[in-house]
Amino acid sequence: MKNITIDTITEAVINHGESSKTHPRLYEIYTSLIQHLHGFVREVNLTEQELQCGRNFINRASHHTQEIPAGEIHMLTDLLGISELVELLHDTNNSTECNLEGPLYVPNAPKRHMGDRLGIDAGGDILWLSGCVLDLNDRPIANAMIDVWQANSQGLYDIQDPSQPDGNFRGCFQTDADGKYAFETVVPMGYNVPASGPSGELLRLLGRHTWRAAHIHFKLSALGYAPLTTQIFIDGDRHIDSDTTFAVRSAIVELQKHQVSDRGKPVYTTEFNFVLQPIEQSIESDIYSLSQ
Numbered sequence: 432m433k434n435i436t437i438d439t440i441t442e443a444v445i446n447h448g449e450s451s452k453t454h455p456r457l458y459e460i461y462t463s464l465i466q467h468l469h470g471f472v473r474e475v476n477l478t479e480q481e482l483q484c485g486r487n488f489i490n491r492a493s494h495h496t497q498e499i500p501a502g503e504i505h506m507l508t509d510l511l512g513i514s515e516l517v518e519l520l521h522d523t524n525n526s527t528e529c530n531l532e533g534p535l536y537v538p539n540a541p542k543r544h545m546g547d548r549l550g551i552d553a554g555g556d557i558l559w560l561s562g563c564v565l566d567l568n569d570r571p572i573a574n575a576m577i578d579v580w581q582a583n584s585q586g587l588y589d590i591q592d593p594s595q596p597d598g599n600f601r602g603c604f605q606t607d608a609d610g611k612y613a614f615e616t617v618v619p620m621g622y623n624v625p626a627s628g629p630s631g632e633l634l635r636l637l638g639r640h641t642w643r644a645a646h647i648h649f650k651l652s653a654l655g656y657a658p659l660t661t662q663i664f665i666d667g668d669r670h671i672d673s674d675t676t677f678a679v680r681s682a683i684v685e686l687q688k689h690q691v692s693d694r695g696k697p698v699y700t701t702e703f704n705f706v707l708q709p710i711e712q713s714i715e716s717d718i719y720s721l722s723q
């Protein structure tokens with residue numbers, strides 16, 4: 432291949448190799464990515480200096496930190512709306528909306544029982560959260576697993592806050608024979624996403640804030656049903672209309688304020704029912720081998 436020009440370089444890159452035959456899905460994604468990337472470079476008339484700036488940005492964002500165990504690239508896809516767009520593309524209208532896992536999930540959360548406290552937080556307002564896990568016909572799903580994680584009343588997860596014990600405000604619950612679940616927690620506070628790295632610098636340059644609206648994360652699984660990762664948001668949070676990951680959709684709960692507890696603080700309750708859809712044949716993609 433020679434005599435490459437500005438008019439032929441994109442096709443040359445796309446046609447370089449045999450992946451169209453060996454890895455058709457990877458080739459489809461690769462082709463579109465190259466077309467869009469080259470189109471972007473042309474559209475903004477990218478300079479060599481700006482390209483180097485972009486390389487440096489991605490290199491810096493690739494370094495894992497304790498602050499974001501899943502890595503800053505994960506957070507960056509959330510901040511750019513890419514993660515939520517993927518969720519929206521593959522969501523169905525029948526089951527509970529799927530939503531971002533976020534970079535602060537930790538597997539193997541402590542096993543907890545119906546009515547247990549999710550964590551310790553002396554300063555937080557108590558919240559009783561309960562509901563059912565249902566199928567598409569409103570029938571309860573018994574023995575569904577619900578993996579919950581949230582920030583405390585200061586907007587901090589256990590892995591970000593040495594003062595919290597490991598597994599604080601994380602837990603795995605199982606629904607009872609009627610598909611019910613219930614646990615005690617505290618009203619979570621919205622928080623700023625970790626912003627000390629290049630993603631934070633980008634947001635500051637763009638004049639964007641770093642706040643997430645208050646939310647609780649869930650992963651649900653049950654035999655015969657598609658796994659669901661989602662979040663519910665607390666109505667009235669000051670960033671409910673401007674969450675920096677664009678994740679606020681319709682799963683918003685209103686808190687009911689109740690009697691003052693013996694600690695002199697209000698107690699809140701709310702309910703949320705999850706709806707799972709039957710499992711379908713998963714689509715194997717040849718691109719998965721890239722992440723091994």
Ligand SMILES: [Fe+2]
Binds near residue numbers: 533582646648
């Ligand atoms: Fe979160």
